[in-house]
Amino acid sequence: MKALCDGCEQFMCFPPGHIYSSKQVDTLTDIKVVKLVLVMDFHLFSGLRRLYNPPWFSELVPSTPYDPLAVRNTFEKQGEELFGDYEWERFDLLVLPPSFPYGGMENPRMVFLTPTVIRGDATGAQVVAHELAHSWTGNLITNINNEHFWLNEGFTTYAERRIVEVVQGADRATLNIGIGWRGLTDEMERFKDNLECTKLWNKQEGVDPDDVYSQVPYEKGFQFVLRIERQIGRTAFDEFLKIYIATFKFKSIDANTFLEFLKANIPGIEKEINLQLWTEGVGIPEDAYELASTIYTKIISLAKEFKEGRMPGEDDGAEWNGQEWELYLENLTKSCEPSQVMALDKRYRLAESKDYEVKVSFLQLAVASKCREYHGEDKTEDSRPEKLQKLAEKTPAIV
Numbered sequence: 397m398k399a400l401c402d403g404c405e406q407f408m409c410f411p412p413g414h415i416y417s418s419k420q421v422d423t424l425t426d427i428k429v430v431k432l433v434l435v436m437d438f439h440l441f442s443g444l445r446r447l448y449n450p451p452w453f454s455e456l457v458p459s460t461p462y463d464p465l466a467v468r469n470t471f472e473k474q475g476e477e478l479f480g481d482y483e484w485e486r487f488d489l490l491v492l493p494p495s496f497p498y499g500g501m502e503n504p505r506m507v508f509l510t511p512t513v514i515r516g517d518a519t520g521a522q523v524v525a526h527e528l529a530h531s532w533t534g535n536l537i538t539n540i541n542n543e544h545f546w547l548n549e550g551f552t553t554y555a556e557r558r559i560v561e562v563v564q565g566a567d568r569a570t571l572n573i574g575i576g577w578r579g580l581t582d583e584m585e586r587f588k589d590n591l592e593c594t595k596l597w598n599k600q601e602g603v604d605p606d607d608v609y610s611q612v613p614y615e616k617g618f619q620f621v622l623r624i625e626r627q628i629g630r631t632a633f634d635e636f637l638k639i640y641i642a643t644f645k646f647k648s649i650d651a652n653t654f655l656e657f658l659k660a661n662i663p664g665i666e667k668e669i670n671l672q673l674w675t676e677g678v679g680i681p682e683d684a685y686e687l688a689s690t691i692y693t694k695i696i697s698l699a700k701e702f703k704e705g706r707m708p709g710e711d712d713g714a715e716w717n718g719q720e721w722e723l724y725l726e727n728l729t730k731s732c733e734p735s736q737v738m739a740l741d742k743r744y745r746l747a748e749s750k751d752y753e754v755k756v757s758f759l760q761l762a763v764a765s766k767c768r769e770y771h772g773e774d775k776t777e778d779s780r781p782e783k784l785q786k787l788a789e790k791t792p793a794i795v
């Protein structure tokens with residue numbers, strides 16, 4: 397296992413399968429550099445670009461130059477500007493094999509990443525921003541138990557988008573918000589018969605947390621945090637965030653503690669925002685906010701037109717990277733005419749995308765639309781269409 401570590405002009409080699417504790421991490425600077433097998437490619441203004449090049453990956457993503465320290469410093473600086481001092485001394489990234497079942501995991505000092513976020517463009521950078529933001533909200537202030545998980549994830553999703561806004565621009569941040577909004581509305585549909593799961597603060601006694609894991613703590617939590625920012629203004633909210641972090645750092649808290657602190661520091665906020673509805677109510681409150689930008693609105697409108705047989709023109713699609721395609725595909729109707737799906741793939745080769753979020757979104761659409769090219773009726777191994785077989789062999793796990 398190789399990782400980019402502090403002082404990342406060098407690359408360290410770790411024994412496979414070993415997880416270092418924070419204490420052990422302190423000794424890593426003594427480990428001999430073996431060879432440049434893993435390269436995290438960051439660019440100051442375009443974020444994480446690539447590359448990790450074991451044989452299974454280097455075939456898929458071309459090599460690019462790298463400047464890892466520059467963007468990491470940018471991310472860290474922005475995190476500190478938002479939240480105050482970084483308290484963990486180091487911020488290392490460890491890229492795990494494709495079987496790692498999460499996008500990222502925010503272990504203090506050493507974040508784990510799936511290689512599927514390294515997509516050959518900058519669109520995986522928000523995962524690094526997210527895991528970095530957990531250094532404050534999640535690792536410094538932690539939810540007291542899983543019923544208050546939104547305290548970790550709502551604030552972190554908010555911070556992630558603030559970091560992306562600075563490093564990659566407001567349009568990119570807005571696209572992320574749009575994808576998140578779509579995910580949140582999908583979750584409302586998924587839990588329409590189990591409304592407890594649509595609450596930010598929900599009862600989980602006797603419940604397996606994996607059974608109720610969803611985008612709700614992330615995206616409804618984000619919306620709640622954004623709602624407070626919209627109410628009091630960004631400058632005042634940024635000040636509040638710093639005081640919040642400084643007050644509760646290295647503590648575990650619940651939603652009540654946060655709400656009492658909010659009311660004490662922003663007098664009258666409970667008269668402006670229905671705090672109980674936001675934290676204990678079901679569904680999406682009416683004062684949630686679906687942000688819009690030119691590119692976001694255009695993609696949503698193009699997705700609606702697909703139903704009438706119009707696909708994005710070459711001028712539109714040629715400019716899109718992974719997130720634009722992800723937003724487009726996820727806003728199409730759940731199943732389409734197979735011939736339309738095939739035509740879309742013929743023009744843009746989405747089934748062969750190196751961005752696995754795009755590939756998965758497209759293949760889900762193709763399967764739901766009963767495109768026999770990608771989806772055989774007979775599930776026996778021998779009768780699977782050759783193309784799907786090939787794709788299954790080439791596609792690493794998606795998380």
Ligand SMILES: [Zn+2]
Nearest residue numbers: 526530549552
């Ligand atoms: Zn998170």
